[in-house]
Amino acid sequence: MPVRAEHDRAVLAGLLSRDPVRHAYQLGDLDDFFWPYTSWFRRDDEVALLYHGVDPPTLLAFAAPPRVAALAALLSDLAPVLPPRLYAHLSPGLDAALSPRFRLDGAGAHLKMALTDPAALARVAPAGEPLGVADLPQLRDLYARAYPGNWFDPRMLDTGQYLGVREGGALVAVAGVHVWSPVYRVAALGNVTTDPAARGRGLAAAVVAALCRRLRASVDHVTLNVRADNGPAVRLYTRLGFTPVADYGEYRLTAR
Structure with a gap:
């Protein structure tokens, strides 16, 4: 064929x-x-x-x-x-x-990692509020400081699946999705970052945990992609119940 x-x-x-x-x-x-x-x-x-x-x-x-x-x-x-x-x-x-x-x-x-132990999420206190189009300037500013060169499509804010943590009115941590489909029952986390000045306090774990809890109400599979040599990120996701399921380049x- x-x-x-x-x-x-x-x-x-x-x-x-x-x-x-x-x-x-x-x-x-x-x-x-x-x-x-x-x-x-x-x-x-x-x-x-x-x-x-x-x-x-x-x-x-x-x-x-x-x-x-x-x-x-x-x-x-x-x-x-x-x-x-x-x-x-x-x-x-x-x-x-x-x-x-x-x-x-x-x-x-x-x-490629997948959420295989949802019970692990219960061990992390969640944090974060939904972000929308009005938050785009702050979000772009955070990515410029904390995650330059990341792939972010502003359209994804329309999904309602971006959460952020604020301190003193400033956005200091965020977790979102690259893919979210209740129809096909899948989601892929993306654009997760924390302001460099706020790292080491568990904010990334808190906002990812909150987003995963939110996503599990609408999908069967929560996944993500991560560099294999990004040890801190792999350890974070493992602690939250994710397991490596496939390699890719x-x-x-x-x-x-």
């Missing part, structure tokens, strides 16, 4: 739901909120997503080890029609399928 564009959300949901944690971002992108920014490609049971909501676009392609070869074949055939510049999130071994056409600059190994791709 050749690679083809896939436009049937029900078909895609069926394929991706076989491994909802590994594919949480892709499942979330089936939601109406993200769907207009997506292009989907399929060969047999393998699926790749090109997300256009960022510049440059981002390619997402994930598979468990037994299925990597089949997904690599899809990517090899897809490579000639991909944009000349893009990001890619790829399961281990898939980079080789794109290297004949692209130069890949790696951003290091990453982990992030890359910048430039056509040769």
Whole structure:
């Protein structure tokens, strides 16, 4: 079966739901909120997503080890029609399928983690209030101080799934989502940070715990991506009940 564009959300949901944690971002992108920014490609049971909501676009392609070869074949055939510049999130071994056409600059190994022990959240006192569009200036300022270069789409504030902690009227800690879909029952945490002057006091744990409790009312799977070498973040999420479930790499791709 050749690679083809896939436009049937029900078909895609069926394929991706076989491994909802590994594919949480892709499942979330089936939601109406993200769907207009997506292009989907399929060969047999393998699926790749090109997300256009960022510049440059981002390619997402994930598979468990037994299925990597089949997904690599899809990517090899897809490579000639991909944009000349893009990001890619790829399961281990898939980079080789794109290297004949692209130069890949790696951003290091990453982990996909999932909330597997919700009881751990009860051991952390939650904190945080919902943030909205009116909070965008303070939020941008916090990211500039505490998390420069992060990927933040202001549209995500419309989900209502961003929480912040304030001290003296200033925003000092925040946790949000990259993906949230009650329809497909998945969420992916993102844009979590604390003001450098307020670190070491448990604010990140408190606001993440509060957000996870909020998310669990609407989804079955709460996930996140984190750099494998970010020891403090991995320890924080582990303490909150998250477990590593898959490895992947992030890359910048430039056509040769």
